[in-house]
Amino acid sequence: MKFLISFFLRKVPRKYLQLFSHVALRIVAVFYRGNKVQCPVCESRFRKFLPYGRQSRSNALCPKCLALERHRLIWLYLKRKTDFFTKQAKMLHVAPEICFMERFEALENLEYITADIESPLAKVKMDIHEIPFEDNSIDIIFCNHVLEHVDDDMKALSEMRRVLKPGGWAILQVPFFYPLLKTTYEDKSIVDPKEREKAFGQDDHVRMYGEDYGTRLASSGFRVVEERLIDELSDDEKSLYALPEKEVIYKVVK
Numbered sequence: 639m640k641f642l643i644s645f646f647l648r649k650v651p652r653k654y655l656q657l658f659s660h661v662a663l664r665i666v667a668v669f670y671r672g673n674k675v676q677c678p679v680c681e682s683r684f685r686k687f688l689p690y691g692r693q694s695r696s697n698a699l700c701p702k703c704l705a706l707e708r709h710r711l712i713w714l715y716l717k718r719k720t721d722f723f724t725k726q727a728k729m730l731h732v733a734p735e736i737c738f739m740e741r742f743e744a745l746e747n748l749e750y751i752t753a754d755i756e757s758p759l760a761k762v763k764m765d766i767h768e769i770p771f772e773d774n775s776i777d778i779i780f781c782n783h784v785l786e787h788v789d790d791d792m793k794a795l796s797e798m799r800r801v802l803k804p805g806g807w808a809i810l811q812v813p814f815f816y817p818l819l820k821t822t823y824e825d826k827s828i829v830d831p832k833e834r835e836k837a838f839g840q841d842d843h844v845r846m847y848g849e850d851y852g853t854r855l856a857s858s859g860f861r862v863v864e865e866r867l868i869d870e871l872s873d874d875e876k877s878l879y880a881l882p883e884k885e886v887i888y889k890v891v892k
């Protein structure tokens with residue numbers, strides 16, 4: 639299973655993966671019946687989660703809603719630490735994660751807009767360097783695992799800041815590779831996918847973020863809040879929900 643998933647992640651374009659993987663996984667879920675782990679996003683219980691990732695991690699992917707460790711942590715954060723599920727808000731969800739989409743869509747308090755440059759799942763086709771919304775018009779942005787792919791992340795950040803209302807906030811997660819670099823590394827002359835994988839950790843990444851990620855966010859004018867919910871949870875909860883070991887949630891506020 640591990641190798642099969644790893645193979646598909648490498649060979650099948652992401653947009654097709656997103657469309658068809660959940661159907662296949664419904665079938666797989668039958669073999670993961672059990673009670674040891676629980677997905678807070680879809681509230682299903684399993685024997686364990688599926689392995690996932692190019693360098694496969696065990697106990698990672700929810701077979702029912704496709705939430706990964708980081709999605710389960712963000713969900714818990716939203717539930718426990720924010721008014722996300724009750725406060726009226728206009729939300730822009732960039733490169734929307736499939737595990738969140740239909741649940742956010744169903745929330746009556748949200749005016750929910752999905753956007754992406756290529757994903758067929760999103761309603762608005764959008765280049766994040768040029769967000770097609772007015773200044774001060776959005777309350778919440780989710781833009782996870784996007785900035786490491788875009789040509790000019792500082793421009794993307796300034797666009798997000800422009801469209802957010804004063805007091806509006808965003809969740810901006812990016813992948814980190816350990817040991818963490820001191821400063822973010824980018825080199826626009828590296829364009830070959832194999833070279834990019836070597837330099838930036840994945841063949842479609844254009845930079846590798848380092849310890850300065852929070853500072854980089856702040857330099858675009860945001861107030862940065864590094865939320866460490868993971869440190870507040872008990873070991874029992876961490877293993878029940880199979881959460882990431884040290885994920886900081888990067889929340890920025892305009």
Ligand SMILES: [Zn+2]
Nearest residue numbers: 677680700703
């Ligand atoms: Zn789930």
